Amino acid sequence: EAEVAQSPRYKITEKSQAVAFWCDPISGHATLYWYRQILGQGPELLVQFQDESVVDDSQLPKDRFSAERLKGVDSTLKIQPAELGDSAMYLCASSGGHSNTEAFFGQGTRLTVV
Amino acid sequence: AQSVAQPEDQVNVAEGNPLTVKCTYSVSGNPYLFWYVQYPNRGLQFLLKYITGDNLVKGSYGFEAEFNKSQTSFHLKKPSALVSDSALYFCAVRGSTLGRLYFGRGTQLTVWP
Numbered sequence: 001e002a003e004v005a006q007s008p009r010y011k012i013t014e015k016s017q018a019v020a021f022w023c024d025p026i027s028g029h030a031t032l033y034w035y036r037q038i039l040g041q042g043p044e045l046l047v048q049f050q051d052e053s054v055v056d057d058s059q060l061p062k063d064r065f066s067a068e069r070l071k072g073v074d075s076t077l078k079i080q081p082a083e084l085g086d087s088a089m090y091l092c093a094s095s096g097g098h099s100n101t102e103a104f105f106g107q108g109t110r111l112t113v114v
Numbered sequence: 115a116q117s118v119a120q121p122e123d124q125v126n127v128a129e130g131n132p133l134t135v136k137c138t139y140s141v142s143g144n145p146y147l148f149w150y151v152q153y154p155n156r157g158l159q160f161l162l163k164y165i166t167g168d169n170l171v172k173g174s175y176g177f178e179a180e181f182n183k184s185q186t187s188f189h190l191k192k193p194s195a196l197v198s199d200s201a202l203y204f205c206a207v208r209g210s211t212l213g214r215l216y217f218g219r220g221t222q223l224t225v226w227p
Contacts, residue, residue, distance in 0.1 A: 004157075033215070042118075042204055042217035043158070056214055091157055102148055103215055105157035 002026045004106035006092050012112045018080035021109045025074070025094030033103060034067055034077050035091040043091055049075065082113045116141045116209045120218035127195045127225055135190040135221045137205030146208040147188040148215070149179055151201045158204060164188060175199070195225045 005024040013019045025032050030051050035043035046065065048056040052072040060067065064083070069075040079086055089110050093103040117140045127133045139145055146165055150158040162173025169181045179190045188205060205218045 006157075040219075042219050043215075044217070045214055048214060089155075093158075102160045102163050104160065105150075107157045108155075110155065 002104075004092055004094055004104055006090075006106035006109055008109055009107060010110045010112075012114060013082050015084055015113050016081040018078065019082050019111065020079075021077045021090050021092075021111075023075045023077070023092030023106060025092070026104055029094035029096055029104075030072070031095045031103075032069055032075050033093040033095075034075070035093065037089040037091055037108070039088070046077070079111075082111075084113050087111055087113045116207060116214075116216045118205050118207050118216050118218040120203075120205055120221045122221050123219070124222045124224065127223075129197050129225050129227050130194050133192050133195045133199070133223065133225070135203050135205075135223060137188045137190065137218060138186050139188060139205070139207045140186065141207050141209035143209050145186075145188075147179075147181065148206040148208070149173065149177070149188075149190050150204045150206060150217075152204065152220070153201050161190070161203075197225050197227055199223060200225050 007022050032049040034046045036046050037043040046060045047067045049069045052069050067077045089108045091105055091108045093105045095101050095103040119138045148163045149161040152158050161177050162171050164171050164181045172178045177192050181188050202220045202222050204220050206215045208215050
């Protein structure tokens with residue numbers, strides 16, 4: 001069964017350092033999402049791509065976060081500099097791109113900023 | 115504005131009893147509704163969805179959900195709970211063609227033996 005791949009699974013970084021996460025969506029899925037999930041809360045959208053274009057980054061803290069999906073396939077989310085409050089689970093998901101299809105999630109990257 | 119409310123942080127049931135996890139939503143236009151389950155330190159797994167048609171939808175692991183348009187609800191149900199159903203459950207809604215999913219805060223389900 002096809003899966004969304006994310007790496008790393010766990011990341012510990014010091015505050016003010018740079019950190020990057022990688023996501024490979026299910027083959028053929030045009031829509032890719034990055035979500036942040038703080039412990040005890042539901043996932044919140046950071047950025048949504050349709051192919052290589054950003055369609056929603058309204059909740060992305062653009063002073064420190066960046067995301068790219070250069071060839072419309074895999075994607076990288078970067079934080080620079082990391083802050084203590086960035087500690088969370090970062091989830092990548094993909095879907096077929098139509099409004100009625102479900103999103104499939106990866107295992108997530110658990111980030112701890114110390 | 116679109117939103118999802120899960121009014122219960124926790125639901126506790128005995129194994130073999132029926133379970134219900136509640137969800138209400140607010141969306142402009144026709145809602146596309148989803149339920150996901152999350153186990154500790156894992157991503158979200160899709161359970162079921164409502165797009166159109168029959169108000170009772172069936173999904174994975176014996177779960178089902180009932181769409182009620184007048185009450186703007188989409189409650190998750192299972193006739194007989196298992197201990198292995200213990201997990202965190204999220205309701206989500208999508209209301210536009212852009213496909214952004216809005217999630218509730220989640221409900222922790224605990225099924226005791």
